[in-house]
Amino acid sequence: xxxxxxxxxxxxxxxxxxxxxxxxxxxxxxxxxxxxxxxxxxxxxxxxxxxxxxxxxxxxxxxxxxxxxxxxxxxxxxxxxxxxxxxxxxxxxxxxxxxxxxxxxxxxxxxxxxxxxxxxxxxxxxxxxxxxxxxxxxxxxxxxxxxxxxxxxxxxxxxxxxxxxxxxxxxxxxxxxxxxxxxxxxxxxxxxxxxxxxxxxxxxxxxxxxxxxxxxxxxxxxxxxxxxxxxxxxxxxxxxxxxxxxxxxxxxxxxxxxxxxxxxxxxxxxxxxxxxxxxxxxxxxxxxxxxxxxxxxxxxxxxxxxxxxxxxxxxxxxxxxxxxxxxxx
Numbered sequence: 246x247x248x249x250x251x252x253x254x255x256x257x258x259x260x261x262x263x264x265x266x267x268x269x270x271x272x273x274x275x276x277x278x279x280x281x282x283x284x285x286x287x288x289x290x291x292x293x294x295x296x297x298x299x300x301x302x303x304x305x306x307x308x309x310x311x312x313x314x315x316x317x318x319x320x321x322x323x324x325x326x327x328x329x330x331x332x333x334x335x336x337x338x339x340x341x342x343x344x345x346x347x348x349x350x351x352x353x354x355x356x357x358x359x360x361x362x363x364x365x366x367x368x369x370x371x372x373x374x375x376x377x378x379x380x381x382x383x384x385x386x387x388x389x390x391x392x393x394x395x396x397x398x399x400x401x402x403x404x405x406x407x408x409x410x411x412x413x414x415x416x417x418x419x420x421x422x423x424x425x426x427x428x429x430x431x432x433x434x435x436x437x438x439x440x441x442x443x444x445x446x447x448x449x450x451x452x453x454x455x456x457x458x459x460x461x462x463x464x465x466x467x468x469x470x471x472x473x474x475x476x477x478x479x480x481x482x483x484x485x486x487x488x489x490x491x492x493x494x495x496x497x498x499x500x501x502x503x504x505x506x507x508x509x510x511x512x513x514x515x516x517x518x519x520x521x522x523x524x525x526x527x528x529x530x531x532x533x534x535x536x537x538x539x540x541x542x543x544x545x546x547x548x549x550x551x552x553x554x555x556x557x558x559x560x561x562x563x564x565x566x567x568x569x570x571x572x573x574x
Contacts, residue, residue: 255300263528270493283537289400292536304533310495317502318519343369368557372435382473410439
């Protein structure tokens with residue numbers, strides 16, 4: 246009980262900052278996750294000492310895992326099967342290809358394997374959410390949290406840029422409605438930006454883009470499983486407090502929720518509540534992660550991680566565009 250009471254001040258602080266980030270996003274535009282990170286980073290000193298330290302740690306880890314598990318409420322098998330073969334094939338090739346490209350490119354840039362995989366998964370799957378999920382099964386070291394923060398900031402910024410640029414690009418490329426939706430859903434990193442870009446063009450494009458993006462999100466499960474097993478077999482140290490099993494508990498919960506949701510056993514009102522709770526958990530977690538980082542630490546990472554993520558983004562866009570042109574002909 247004493248431990249729980251010690252976590253309350255820091256947790257409430259992260260919650261209040263998350264509410265502030267949401268207010269700024271809703272009234273002035275921009276991604277809530279990015280605001281949560283930046284505001285949290287401005288309060289970095291609170292994570293160093295004082296009453297809030299344990300609560301910030303709790304928000305950055307435990308609340309994060311709980312929020313990831315609840316992401317399963319956004320997915321059903323029926324929605325995924327309704328996408329057809331083309332987006333499924335593109336996603337099944339695009340996601341592992343992007344991660345493999347990240348590993349190869351990261352090795353060329355002399356970056357760590359964990360950082361390259363984290364970067365590739367965030368670009369290839371679903372932006373900040375994928376970065377958070379993958380980071381939970383990567384080995385823990387002194388740079389792991391800094392790598393996560395940097396990856397989330399970069400992928401969120403790139404996702405916002407592509408949300409604006411890609412609708413113009415698909416128009417110039419002469420893509421049809423379905424092709425435009427598939428391209429946007431298969432290349433833009435974060436779900437919110439995919440929805441924004443798709444419905445910016447039309448409702449039909451938005452629908453196709455959203456469903457394609459859902460398929461990428463669904464690949465989060467097998468990708469995290471493969472990464473978890475890969476590091477477990479290599480005998481690399483797990484994160485502090487992690488399970489002895491290679492499959493994390495939050496991932497099992499994610500899959501169970503997807504199955505139950507697909508079977509239609511979750512009432513719509515409960516489903517909406519789970520989705521909203523998941524969103525808030527991720528926002529609060531991002532505040533906690535932000536508080537544990539600093540601009541000075543991130544500035545020490547240099548230009549190589551930025552080059553890596555920009556290269557991954559361009560690689561994925563070219564791959565999907567070539568695929569769509571080849572299918573058309």
